[in-house]
Amino acid sequence: MRPDELRTYLAKQHGKSLLRFLTCGSVDDGKSTLIGRLLHDTKVIFEDQLKTLEKDSRKHGTTGENIDFALLLDGLEAERQQGITIDVAYRFFATEKRKFIVADTPGHEQYTRNMATGASNSDLAIILLDARKGVLTQTRRHAYICALLGIRHVVLAVNKLDLGDAEAKDVFEAWDEQFRAFASKLGFASIVSIPMSALRGDNVIAQSQVFDWYRGPTLLAHLETVDIESDRRARSFRMPVQWVNRPNLDFRGFAGTIASGLVRAGDPVVVASSGRTSVVSRIVTMDGDLAEAGAGDAVTLTLKDEVDISRGDVLAPPNARPEVADQFAAHLLWMAEEELLPGRQYLIKIGTKTVPASVTELKHKVDVNSLEHLAAKTLQLNEVGFCNFSTTAPFAFDPYGESREGGGFIVIDRFTNGTVGAGMIEFGLRRATNVHLQAIDVNKSARASMKGQKPVILWFTGLSGSGKSTIANIVERKLHDLRHHTYILDGDNVRHGLNRDLGFTDANRVENIRRVAEAAKLFVDAGMIVLVSFISPFRSERRTARELVEAGEFLEVFIDTPIEVCMTRDPKGLYKRAKAGEIKNFTGIDSPYEVPEKPEIHVRTVDITPEDAADQIVARLRSAGVIP
Amino acid sequence: MAAPAQTRSRSPHLKRLEAESIFIMREVAAEFANPVMLYSIGKDSSVMLHLAMKAFYPAKPPFPLLHVDTTWKFREMITFREENVKRLGLKLIVHINEDGVRAGINPFDSGSSVHTQVMKTEGLKQALDKYGFDAAFGGARRDEEKSRAKERIFSFRTAAHGWDPKNQRPELWNLFNARIKKGESIRVFPLSNWTELDIWEYILAEGIPIVPLYFAAKRPVVERDGALIMRDDERMKLLPGEKVEERLVRFRTLGCYPLTGAIESPATTLEEIVAEMFTARTSERQGRVIDHDENASMEKKKREGYF
Ligand SMILES: Nc1nc2c(ncn2[C@@H]2O[C@H](COP(=O)(O)OP(=O)(O)OP(=O)(O)O)[C@@H](O)[C@H]2O)c(=O)[nH]1
Ligand SMILES: [Mg+2]
Numbered sequence: 001m002r003p004d005e006l007r008t009y010l011a012k013q014h015g016k017s018l019l020r021f022l023t024c025g026s027v028d029d030g031k032s033t034l035i036g037r038l039l040h041d042t043k044v045i046f047e048d049q050l051k052t053l054e055k056d057s058r059k060h061g062t063t064g065e066n067i068d069f070a071l072l073l074d075g076l077e078a079e080r081q082q083g084i085t086i087d088v089a090y091r092f093f094a095t096e097k098r099k100f101i102v103a104d105t106p107g108h109e110q111y112t113r114n115m116a117t118g119a120s121n122s123d124l125a126i127i128l129l130d131a132r133k134g135v136l137t138q139t140r141r142h143a144y145i146c147a148l149l150g151i152r153h154v155v156l157a158v159n160k161l162d163l164g165d166a167e168a169k170d171v172f173e174a175w176d177e178q179f180r181a182f183a184s185k186l187g188f189a190s191i192v193s194i195p196m197s198a199l200r201g202d203n204v205i206a207q208s209q210v211f212d213w214y215r216g217p218t219l220l221a222h223l224e225t226v227d228i229e230s231d232r233r234a235r236s237f238r239m240p241v242q243w244v245n246r247p248n249l250d251f252r253g254f255a256g257t258i259a260s261g262l263v264r265a266g267d268p269v270v271v272a273s274s275g276r277t278s279v280v281s282r283i284v285t286m287d288g289d290l291a292e293a294g295a296g297d298a299v300t301l302t303l304k305d306e307v308d309i310s311r312g313d314v315l316a317p318p319n320a321r322p323e324v325a326d327q328f329a330a331h332l333l334w335m336a337e338e339e340l341l342p343g344r345q346y347l348i349k350i351g352t353k354t355v356p357a358s359v360t361e362l363k364h365k366v367d368v369n370s371l372e373h374l375a376a377k378t379l380q381l382n383e384v385g386f387c388n389f390s391t392t393a394p395f396a397f398d399p400y401g402e403s404r405e406g407g408g409f410i411v412i413d414r415f416t417n418g419t420v421g422a423g424m425i426e427f428g429l430r431r432a433t434n435v436h437l438q439a440i441d442v443n444k445s446a447r448a449s450m451k452g453q454k455p456v457i458l459w460f461t462g463l464s465g466s467g468k469s470t471i472a473n474i475v476e477r478k479l480h481d482l483r484h485h486t487y488i489l490d491g492d493n494v495r496h497g498l499n500r501d502l503g504f505t506d507a508n509r510v511e512n513i514r515r516v517a518e519a520a521k522l523f524v525d526a527g528m529i530v531l532v533s534f535i536s537p538f539r540s541e542r543r544t545a546r547e548l549v550e551a552g553e554f555l556e557v558f559i560d561t562p563i564e565v566c567m568t569r570d571p572k573g574l575y576k577r578a579k580a581g582e583i584k585n586f587t588g589i590d591s592p593y594e595v596p597e598k599p600e601i602h603v604r605t606v607d608i609t610p611e612d613a614a615d616q617i618v619a620r621l622r623s624a625g626v627i628p
Numbered sequence: 629m630a631a632p633a634q635t636r637s638r639s640p641h642l643k644r645l646e647a648e649s650i651f652i653m654r655e656v657a658a659e660f661a662n663p664v665m666l667y668s669i670g671k672d673s674s675v676m677l678h679l680a681m682k683a684f685y686p687a688k689p690p691f692p693l694l695h696v697d698t699t700w701k702f703r704e705m706i707t708f709r710e711e712n713v714k715r716l717g718l719k720l721i722v723h724i725n726e727d728g729v730r731a732g733i734n735p736f737d738s739g740s741s742v743h744t745q746v747m748k749t750e751g752l753k754q755a756l757d758k759y760g761f762d763a764a765f766g767g768a769r770r771d772e773e774k775s776r777a778k779e780r781i782f783s784f785r786t787a788a789h790g791w792d793p794k795n796q797r798p799e800l801w802n803l804f805n806a807r808i809k810k811g812e813s814i815r816v817f818p819l820s821n822w823t824e825l826d827i828w829e830y831i832l833a834e835g836i837p838i839v840p841l842y843f844a845a846k847r848p849v850v851e852r853d854g855a856l857i858m859r860d861d862e863r864m865k866l867l868p869g870e871k872v873e874e875r876l877v878r879f880r881t882l883g884c885y886p887l888t889g890a891i892e893s894p895a896t897t898l899e900e901i902v903a904e905m906f907t908a909r910t911s912e913r914q915g916r917v918i919d920h921d922e923n924a925s926m927e928k929k930k931r932e933g934y935f
């Protein structure tokens with residue numbers, strides 16, 4: 001290429017638009033093969049990659065002697081071995097007219113979340129069918145998810161028409177009709193059906209010689225020309241603040257990417273959640289200040305006034321504000337093996353804001369085959385439902401139908417940190433009109449979920465002077481710093497009140513522990529983490545306490561300090577007095593201590609500080625899922 | 629090295645890519661306690677660094693740079709690294725796996741895969757652990773390799789730095805889940821959606837400084853196993869029958885000099901490099917010796933903690 005040719009080329013790049021699309025449909029319908037074909041035929045595959053492909057095809061191929069184009073996409077070892085796509089692959093290519101980002105997604109139901117990942121940023125979906133199988137449940141599910149995620153344009157690729165005995169034209173028309181009957185309920189702006197053989201390349205780039213009865217565009221011709229610009233309606237200015245830029249005392253900028261609309265220096269803006277207003281003074285970039293900036297631009301705004309703004313706030317025009325609410329209704333696609341639990345507290349991330357939220361009411365789930373609404377108590381993996389949400393604080397949003405950026409959110413599990421759901425806000429709920437604030441029972445799990453923890457009893461046992469109370473106190477302080485709700489029961493606060501009437505006879509000792517255990521159980525029911533710190537030398541009484549609560553709610557913490565060490569520490573001088581015979585029935589001296597057989601947490605205190613011991617316990621609580 | 633005026637403007641496509649990368653970097657700065665940017669001195673790193681300067685302007689990027697030095701980089705890369713970091717006024721951490729150095733690991737005797745594993749992957753893990761970084765930016769692009777094409781922009785790593793490609797977090801819209809437990813980390817790839825051509829067009833449009841090795845010059849090269857290896861210092865011993873020749877070559881990617889093949893090319897300007905891209909028949913990875921070692925080698929390395 002000569003320099004003048006390069007200049008012409010670069011100038012041309014300025015005019016090219018971008019189309020993001022995905023392939024989806026049921027497993028083995030030929031999605032990866034189609035994209036492999038498309039990449040190959042648009043010549044983006046280099047020679048060395050082609051050589052590797054030929055080698056791979058011989059080793060892993062499903063197409064006999066021929067090149068298996070799917071192997072261009074199925075890049076993971078597991079995918080090659082199983083011959084299926086597991087996760088979405090992103091590939092890029094360009095033609096004279098457009099640039100393309102394609103997401104090749106898996107058809108297997110188990111990996112629906114990866115299909116949703118690919119669909120979330122796409123403008124168009126190619127839904128494939130195997131001509132021999134037609135419209136399957138998974139075809140419908142993917143079509144529905146595409147619609148839900150706001151994809152407006154669909155290509156129905158009736159693939160593998162090179163196979164089968166029936167007349168290709170009849171098969172094509174039958175599936176086209178069946179699919180349209182279903183998809184008409186989904187409100188797509190355009191559906192174009194194309195008869196295809198991805199394997200041979202019929203109607204992919206080149207018009208098929210075999211299906212000469214088809215007069216429509218080839219796939220590539222359609223992708224190059226489909227109009228997606230008119231979908232982008234002019235919308236009001238929105239900028240979620242990502243990061244506050246404070247390099248020095250004289251500069252305070254709000255960095256973010258403009259989600260929609262246009263902003264100019266001098267425009268009035270409002271912080272949606274607080275209602276505070278100001279005026280844009282500068283639009284700062286490293287390339288110099290801008291007079292105006294629009295959707296998609298990453299900028300830094302400075303304002304005329306000192307307004308309190310932080311990450312997660314949304315800037316908007318005062319006369320066209322987003323909604324602000326702490327309750328809303330949304331569609332929810334559930335993406336985790338562990339089912340959705342209404343009432344449980346999750347985190348949602350919307351724009352740059354992360355806020356604790358729970359489902360207060362699951363209104364229905366959707367049958368992907370019939371699109372019927374079904375009653376449901378929970379959502380399983382890959383199910384879609386319509387729910388009311390409640391958040392711990394009001395936040396700004398726009399309905400998803402108006403703005404993907406303003407109304408799309410992810411749901412994060414507070415314990416596993418996994419991304420477990422994807423939501424699309426339909427509308428906000430005002431408190432006054434929403435009488436069903438608590439559609440769920442207030443029970444143990446509701447109480448615990450509001451506190452973001454699992455209720456448990458931490459039963460500290462060990463010799464006198466072993467460090468139980470010291471360590472329990474530090475653990476409580478650490479949990480408190482992590483904003484958990486805790487309470488300590490020990491001799492001091494129990495013997496002086498609740499158990500004031502009890503002495504130290506054997507019967508009284510048993511009753512003492514029984515009451516402590518019952519009190520601890522009430523705290524567990526209240527959703528708390530209870531730290532109980534008693535010598536509790538006998539296995540049987542510890543077992544009694546354990547059996548009062550549900551499995552997993554009792555964690556025995558053995559503070560293991562050898563008696564010799566306890567005796568040298570002897571903080572209250574008790575060992576000395578016991579040895580002198582002044583105290584009778586002293587544990588370890590003339591009364592036995594029954595060592596725990598299988599404590600959930602075993603802390604050996606010799607050689608470590610109480611602080612270390614407490615850290616060990618907190619770490620165990622984390623790995624046991626008690627706290628996130 | 630400034631480009632002529634008529635090519636010096638970003639197309640809407642480059643602007644979009646630029647804005648996306650800036651968004652990603654700001655998310656990381658806002659959500660992580662202790663991020664770091666891996667700086668490998670190559671063209672992608674140069675672009676990534678340039679984008680970071682833009683993302684936080686007028687402030688400096690709120691994280692240090694980290695170079696895991698295998699001690700086998702081209703000398704010109706190290707010179708460039710020092711100059712560039714000084715010019716931008718950034719903090720650079722250089723980490724060398726001293727265990728590997730003591731064990732005498734080198735690309736010639738140990739083989740490329742052991743050398744890469746010890747000096748790069750292990751070195752990287754050591755540095756991440758040493759400084760307790762919870763997020764690390766890398767300049768990898770999805771168009772480089774087929775397992776990269778599968779990777780998320782926020783790529784979760786276990787406390788042992790492992791990648792589990794079969795169990796990646798869904799990543800919808802531009803909502804990145806940055807939540808991790810202690811010890812775990814996220815590798816972040818702000819250039820995921822860039823292609824090699826985009827990188828060069830952007831370098832051209834923005835006039836970003838790059839290591840001179842990318843431009844053609846007469847350099848001393850040895851032909852070995854079908855690759856043109858530049859003899860950058862005396863540590864490279866000649867095998868029987870080999871001879872050093874002065875040839876007009878340049879590099880499409882940069883790494884350890886014994887593992888990086890040069891291409892014969894007369895391209896001495898950015899325009900000529902971009903123009904050459906259109907006639908390229910092979911991928912840039914062709915010149916990297918390490919990728920040919922074994923099948924699916926990139927995925928395997930990544931599962932073990934490689935970038
Ligand atoms: N005869 C014929 N076979 C095809 C055609 N398209 C794909 N195939 C074959 O169908 C099989 C599955 O193809 P893939 O491309 O892997 O299917 P997929 O839809 O990507 O599968 P998943 O991603 O796992 O859901 C392979 O053996 C392909 O070679 C076609 O047009 N004609
Ligand atoms: Mg596939």
